[in-house]
Amino acid sequence: MESIAVNNLSFGYTEHKVIDKLNFTVAKGELIIIVGENGSGKSTLLKLILGELKPQSGSVRLMGKKLEELNNFQEIGYVPQMNVVNKIPFPITCLELVTLNLYNDFGLIKIPKREHRKKGREILHRMGLDEYINIPFNELSGGLQQRVMIARAMINNPKIMILDEPTSGVDEESKDNFIDLIQELNYEYNITVVLVTHEIDWVKERLELDHIYRIEDGGLKDVGI
Ligand SMILES: Nc1ncnc2c1ncn2[C@@H]1O[C@H](COP(=O)(O)OP(=O)(O)O)[C@@H](O)[C@H]1O
Numbered sequence: 001m002e003s004i005a006v007n008n009l010s011f012g013y014t015e016h017k018v019i020d021k022l023n024f025t026v027a028k029g030e031l032i033i034i035v036g037e038n039g040s041g042k043s044t045l046l047k048l049i050l051g052e053l054k055p056q057s058g059s060v061r062l063m064g065k066k067l068e069e070l071n072n073f074q075e076i077g078y079v080p081q082m083n084v085v086n087k088i089p090f091p092i093t094c095l096e097l098v099t100l101n102l103y104n105d106f107g108l109i110k111i112p113k114r115e116h117r118k119k120g121r122e123i124l125h126r127m128g129l130d131e132y133i134n135i136p137f138n139e140l141s142g143g144l145q146q147r148v149m150i151a152r153a154m155i156n157n158p159k160i161m162i163l164d165e166p167t168s169g170v171d172e173e174s175k176d177n178f179i180d181l182i183q184e185l186n187y188e189y190n191i192t193v194v195l196v197t198h199e200i201d202w203v204k205e206r207l208e209l210d211h212i213y214r215i216e217d218g219g220l221k222d223v224g225i
């Protein structure tokens with residue numbers, strides 16, 4: 001079964017179609033990257049896949065289900081672009097940020113309980129972030145923030161992980177760590193990974209990719225590995 005199946009998808013913010021009858025599938029367990037010029041529609045495509053934008057025509061299925069039938073959206077991990085992440089407008093520790101992503105389990109009174117914080121600590125530990133548990137997220141470097149955002153997505157045991165230009169503005173060493181982590185998510189946890197990046201050569205050297213797609217004129221082309 002396909003993790004992601006996009007069928008004849010079209011969308012535009014104006015009468016100009018950013019995504020134009022786009023077809024695309026990602027098989028379970030694949031690791032793929034999407035590249036393309038600035039403004040070519042990469043983030044728009046991800047938002048359509050995640051249900052943040054509504055298609056004007058066509059459909060998206062995740063794990064065989066239409067978006068509206070998917071009852072556990074938390075199975076989809078999303079790491080947004082850095083500039084968005086940075087703008088968390090209130091002080092929050094790494095543990096709080098990660099634990100809050102369990103909100104579907106919080107029950108009627110929507111606050112995290114001891115068991116949720118325990119899970120939060122465990123995932124931060126697994127991501128090598130023990131020493132940052134009680135540090136305010138906003139005080140971390142870009143590289144560490146990205147790592148925390150992955151932990152945040154990982155706490156729900158996602159089957160699919162979608163990352164939008166995760167290495168922009170991240171220093172070289174953190175970038176190396178980060179890319180190892182992505183490979184590990186795919187290898188060890190068998191998570192389907194969709195990574196949007198502009199660093200095609202750099203990523204190609206470091207990841208075992210199944211496909212490279214280029215977004216162009218509203219469509220996706222498999223450009224080979
Ligand atoms: N919220 C929006 N309203 C209007 N136009 C938008 C909006 N977001 C993106 N666009 C336009 O849609 C096109 C694709 O943008 P985007 O998906 O962000 O591209 P990419 O992520 O590949 O850089 C661009 O021309 C961009 O200016």
Ligand SMILES: [Mg+2]
Pocket residue numbers: 042043044081164
């Ligand atoms: Mg973008």
